[in-house]
Amino acid sequence: MNHINTDNADTWYVRLCSVQILQARQQSALIFYVMSVFAVSGVHYGRLESNVTLACGKSQIRLPVVWHLNHSPMLPWHQVTSDGRLVLLHANHSAQGIYSCYDNSGVLLHSMKLRLGHPPGLLSISCQVPNHTHVRCSWVESVKTFLPAKYNASLRNGQEWSPCIVDVTQKHCDVDHPAFWQPIHTLRITETNALGSTTTIARFKLHDLLKPDPPESVLVKEIEGYPKKLLVSWKFPSSWPLHDAFPLVFQIRYRPQDSMYWSEIYSLESSVVILDALAGHLHQVQVRARDEVDTESQWSEWTPLLLSRPWEDYTTPEPNEELDIYLPFTPPTNSKPEASTPKSHDPKHGDEGNLGLVILLVLFSVVILTTIFSLIFVVWMRQRRRDHATKQELTSMVKMKSMPI
Ligand SMILES: *[C@@H]1O[C@H](CO)[C@@H](O)[C@H](O)[C@H]1NC(C)=O
Numbered sequence: 001m002n003h004i005n006t007d008n009a010d011t012w013y014v015r016l017c018s019v020q021i022l023q024a025r026q027q028s029a030l031i032f033y034v035m036s037v038f039a040v041s042g043v044h045y046g047r048l049e050s051n052v053t054l055a056c057g058k059s060q061i062r063l064p065v066v067w068h069l070n071h072s073p074m075l076p077w078h079q080v081t082s083d084g085r086l087v088l089l090h091a092n093h094s095a096q097g098i099y100s101c102y103d104n105s106g107v108l109l110h111s112m113k114l115r116l117g118h119p120p121g122l123l124s125i126s127c128q129v130p131n132h133t134h135v136r137c138s139w140v141e142s143v144k145t146f147l148p149a150k151y152n153a154s155l156r157n158g159q160e161w162s163p164c165i166v167d168v169t170q171k172h173c174d175v176d177h178p179a180f181w182q183p184i185h186t187l188r189i190t191e192t193n194a195l196g197s198t199t200t201i202a203r204f205k206l207h208d209l210l211k212p213d214p215p216e217s218v219l220v221k222e223i224e225g226y227p228k229k230l231l232v233s234w235k236f237p238s239s240w241p242l243h244d245a246f247p248l249v250f251q252i253r254y255r256p257q258d259s260m261y262w263s264e265i266y267s268l269e270s271s272v273v274i275l276d277a278l279a280g281h282l283h284q285v286q287v288r289a290r291d292e293v294d295t296e297s298q299w300s301e302w303t304p305l306l307l308s309r310p311w312e313d314y315t316t317p318e319p320n321e322e323l324d325i326y327l328p329f330t331p332p333t334n335s336k337p338e339a340s341t342p343k344s345h346d347p348k349h350g351d352e353g354n355l356g357l358v359i360l361l362v363l364f365s366v367v368i369l370t371t372i373f374s375l376i377f378v379v380w381m382r383q384r385r386r387d388h389a390t391k392q393e394l395t396s397m398v399k400m401k402s403m404p405i
């Protein structure tokens with residue numbers, strides 16, 4: 001219990017000393033008082049909402065005694081028994097403080113600090129397994145005890161119990177290199193405080209709990225020249241060993257910002273190219289990870305939403321026949337085929353194809369227009385020539401008529 005008693009006890013002790021010494025000087029009986037100061041019995045613990053009994057020291061006392069709380073005669077609801085003990089009835093938080101008992105002549109007989117709370121209840125335990133070599137179990141109390149507690153935790157590794165190293169302030173404990181091959185694991189946590197101790201036992205499968213941390217350093221980038229592509233890259237979670245024995249599978253999901261429906265891609269690599277983004281739209285992108293081998297294990301949390309827009313052409317849309325030669329990126333071939341929305345990823349039928357079509361159409365229209373204009377011109381020329389001919393005929397006829405016969 002030594003641990004439990006330390007809080008504030010020193011402060012109280014110092015304060016009591018100075019009070020005692022002052023009184024002692026007044027009554028010039030220093031030695032007696034110093035002895036009584038050393039008789040201060042530290043902290044007394046009691047249960048909230050119960051009757052708490054405080055004794056005025058263990059030695060023979062002269063009756064009657066007078067009790068004070070925090071140096072004031074005002075006490076909470078109480079009784080004093082015939083042998084001088086103080087019984088606090090149905091004690092609540094306001095009954096906590098420093099209790100002192102004095103004899104008839106005002107001589108301090110005994111002093112102690114009272115703290116109230118509850119014995120520990122069962123714990124609610126949850127465990128996280130971020131990789132194959134680490135288990136962290138955390139807990140929350142089902143009963144608020146109001147008292148400092150100690151915890152002793154151990155995990156059964158096969159036949160023997162190995163300690164789970166406790167962090168009291170964070171209320172968790174860690175086991176390194178647990179026996180992952182065991183089908184069932186048992187964790188035992190004992191909480192102890194001044195009023196009692198309670199042991200909670202939890203059983204679980206490490207395989208079921210294996211859940212990597214989310215991928216890190218996720219980046220979504222446009223690919224210049226491609227209004228429907230996005231390049232997504234990420235790093236393995238730093239708590240996951242970069243080892244061939246522990247492969248991860250990644251799931252990437254994305255959608256235009258105002259769409260309800262996600263598209264998904266799976267990958268074993270650390271980057272992937274989205275080939276069917278909606279041109280000109282902002283997209284939401286997230287990534288998560290799972291142990292590739294252990295199908296009972298859990299997906300990590302999703303990474304935070306990232307927003308990105310595919311490349312857009314803001315300059316003059318000059319047709320570039322040599323686009324294919326300057327590909328800045330070749331899509332990786334190993335993105336898994338199990339994508340939830342099957343897509344055609346043939347770049348030949350993508351934007352470049354459309355550009356060719358537009359050029360063809362323009363050329364075609366030019367040819368047609370030229371033909372039409374030439375035809376109109378030819379027709380017009382012939383008409384003009386015919387008109388000219390009739391005019392000439394007419395004039396010659398007029399000339400002939402006016403010729404003297
Ligand atoms: C506390 O003491 C009072 C008076 O002696 C008694 O009536 C009551 O039943 C006690 N309560 C408990 C919980 O012991």
Ligand SMILES: *[C@@H]1O[C@H](CO)[C@@H](O)[C@H](O)[C@H]1NC(C)=O
Nearest residue numbers: 151152153154161163188190
């Ligand atoms: C904690 O539990 C282990 C295993 O049950 C036991 O050997 C050890 O003595 C306990 N330690 C404390 C401080 O209670």
Ligand SMILES: *[C@@H]1O[C@H](CO)[C@@H](O)[C@H](O)[C@H]1NC(C)=O
Nearest residue numbers: 130131133134238239240241
């Ligand atoms: C496993 O995870 C723990 C907790 O995040 C970490 O401290 C440890 O370094 C990780 N182990 C490996 C091999 O990465």
